[in-house]
């Protein structure tokens with residue numbers, strides 16, 4: 001049987017800094033195995049994960065592009081439809097009939113992904129092959145950042161301190177571009193070829209070189225002002241790289257390496273733009289580390305157990321108004337309409353919209369988590385779950401439950417001139433000055449009335465939390 005090193009890509013869809021690909025190639029050099037890159041689209045399982053259509057489209061477009069990029073290295077790529085994770089095992093079963101397989105993958109931490117990988121690993125091992133996982137989603141592997149007592153950090157700031165100390169000690173390493181290979185053409189079984197997506201992500205770059213340039217330009221031209229601009233949704237002050245980090249068109253290590261190059265000494269200074277951006281990349285790692293350490297999060301359970309008892313009101317009509325951007329709170333509506341129209345939402349707005357759903361409408365944070373996932377081009381389980389649990393005060397390092405965002409003052413502070421609101425709420429396009437944040441002083445026919453009174457809702461939130469805290473303390 002022919003020896004084959006199979007590079008099964010999932011959320012590491014890149015050539016550069018790809019440890020999985022480089023290791024498979026290096027191993028093949030010694031063993032004489034052929035190399036094949038594999039991607040399996042699994043829309044049935046994606047649907048179970050509420051993956052947004054725009055993210056599915058981005059994945060499909062990126063895979064097609066990657067197939068072309070790989071031809072420059074003479075590396076074949078099989079891109080196929082697999083339906084569900086169950087069918088993935090059947091695909092591997094077919095491959096095992098024809099090849100002596102070694103499978104190289106990036107480790108994935110979510111539940112169904114782990115079950116899928118265990119099933120494939122078992123199958124490959126039964127056929128005397130190896131299934132080799134690489135922990136490359138983060139710069140620091142989950143479990144590697146621990147307190148002096150050997151525990152996992154539950155709070156971000158000390159996690160960041162230890163993470164940074166380790167990075168300073170070890171440096172950042174990125175794998176280079178793999179060399180062109182030469183191998184005979186592979187005879188492959190027939191599988192269903194990858195289908196086209198719906199085209200909804202067409203505005204998003206998919207070439208690796210293009211995405212790298214976006215990242216480099218951000219580090220060169222924008223990161224110095226990041227700390228001053230990042231909270232203002234009307235400004236183009238953040239990197240907008242989340243979708244690419246989520247599916248691995250670029251890696252966090254590449255971002256940090258470029259940051260060090262462009263920002264010099266300031267790369268990790270707390271108060272510099274570069275240092276604040278670095279912190280966001282560390283938040284990304286923090287939430288992945290937490291997910292691995294506390295698997296109950298994967299099952300959508302709250303990190304703080306007692307908050308499981310909160311009696312959310314879960315009013316479907318209010319939820320629909322929030323989803324559709326019709327709450328009567330302009331900043332919340334602009335945020336939700338940005339999400340619905342573009343598949344992306346600014347971080348400040350994610351915090352405001354999430355807080356509003358939970359603490360003004362008293363709707364279970366899991367409803368919002370799911371809705372965000374179904375719309376976001378950058379949907380990432382760990383970051384989304386972490387963000388929602390932070391906003392709902394149910395998570396690790398969460399906002400204290402009594403700190404409740406006032407959507408009107410948030411709006412005045414972070415969209416002072418109303419420029420962002422006007423972009424997405426055309427009903428308010430004629431409003432100038434402060435009234436845009438609370439336009440209800442005059443009758444408005446086209447724009448919805450506020451669906452709740454913030455002051456009343458705030459009081460009710462405090463009561464909801466007080467109730468579970470009291471039960472817990474007794």
Ligand SMILES: Cc1cc2nc3c(=O)[nH]c(=O)nc-3n(C[C@H](O)[C@H](O)[C@H](O)COP(=O)(O)OP(=O)(O)OC[C@H]3O[C@@H](n4cnc5c(N)ncnc54)[C@H](O)[C@@H]3O)c2cc1C
Pocket residue numbers: 230238239240241242243245246277280281283284285287345346347348350351354372376378379380381383384385386387388391
């Ligand atoms: C309720 C809620 C849900 C969220 N859901 C997601 C999600 O599904 N996917 C996602 O990537 N981010 C999520 N975030 C985090 C953050 O809002 C986005 O990463 C950010 O807005 C993406 O824009 P950017 O690429 O311009 O970020 P930048 O500000 O340029 O940050 C650089 C990168 O750091 C990472 N990052 C930034 N902030 C965070 C954060 N708070 N937590 C984890 N990683 C972060 C992202 O990978 C981001 O691309 C969520 C935040 C909240 C409050």
